Amino acid sequence: MDSQWKIFEVFHQSARGEPHVHVGSVHAPDGDTALMLAKEQFGRRQACVNIWVVAASAIVATSYDDADMFEHATDKSYREAFGYETTKRAKLAGDAEEI
């Protein structure tokens, strides 16, 4: 084993205005080389306008074991558009006026 370089996670942007999406990772001794390798590996097909690389060691993640932290403790439907019955209520309001 003559080299075991650092791991860089690669984020690919397909067009300006689109989000950078994680597509994989490369091994490299530094960021510049990681960008070059990422361009070869992930930018040679499909549209690509920009690439980010981040040292994997710098990424802190939640644990899948703690997935329940994403559960809502109470009903939060008031935060969502579907939580309101506007069409039904407006129709009822119209009906009420006709009476």
Add this chain to the structure above:
Amino acid sequence: MVRLADNTAGWGDKPGDPGYEDRLAKFEARVARGDKVEPGDWMPNDYRQQLIRLIHVHANSEICGALPEGTWIPHAPTFKRKLALCAKVQDEVGHGQLLYRAAETLGKPREEMIDELISGKAKYSNVFHYPAETWADVCVIAWLIDAAAIVNQKMMADGSYGPYGRALRRICYEEAFHLTHGYDMCISMATGTKLQREMLQDAVNRWWKPIMMFHGPADKESTHTAQLMKWKIKLKTNDEQRQEFLRKYLPKMFNLGLTVPAEWELRFDEKSRTWLYNEPDWEEFKTVVRGNGPVSSQRLETRRLSHEHGRWVREALTAAAAGKRAPLPPTAVGAAS
């Protein structure tokens, strides 16, 4: 909170450890309902080891698959074929890197896997232990062997391990070009001169045995399949994959006027809707994949030399990243070995 690079939860956990049975039951229930397993998750050691074994062999096969094709780049019959073959070889090497990385998330360092390939300790696909003797061989490899590989990879892409599935989805996308280009090459040969048609049939005759062996031993001989399917590492047995390949590609081959060598006694059974054939010699298959195929040693020698020739590049990049002056390249090809 976890570090993304920390990926060995439950490493070394074994049956009999406190709580092991509970963790195993929870893991198997999750896999059974179609949940994907991610690197930080607890997993049984066998699951980890089986995946490392499969992905490592798969990665090696991508690297070794580039070798018979790379040889033919200077001899491609047209400029367009040459460009397409260059792109295919670049893809295969890239696939190797994606797969080594997927295996690495299970705790085996990438460089260790590369070393094990070069030293002959690790296996790679049976088909790359045979020589590509003519241009028609390149056509058959690009069409039929890639077709067989896609049957396998599409299935594995739906397997339970997240990083392997993600790598394979990307790989299948790129393989679609290889397959179409391979088919295009075979159509050119099959509709060409008498000599071209004979070359193509001759290549099919020589490659048919390795192709029939490609998906691995018959189900009745396979030792790993039941466990692999329970854990959704594999979703189809070797024989099911072989049938899928035959069902899909034999009609296309017959359409091009190609035949399968008579000794296989290939025939379609209407009742079971399957192709029947004479079983390959599975002992021969095992001997070949252990590194005793017709060109096994040449393949690894080529791989070892290119690893040596690339050493100065790796050293230069490492030195440059550390702010040191980069070492000079060897003055002539071969000087590094």
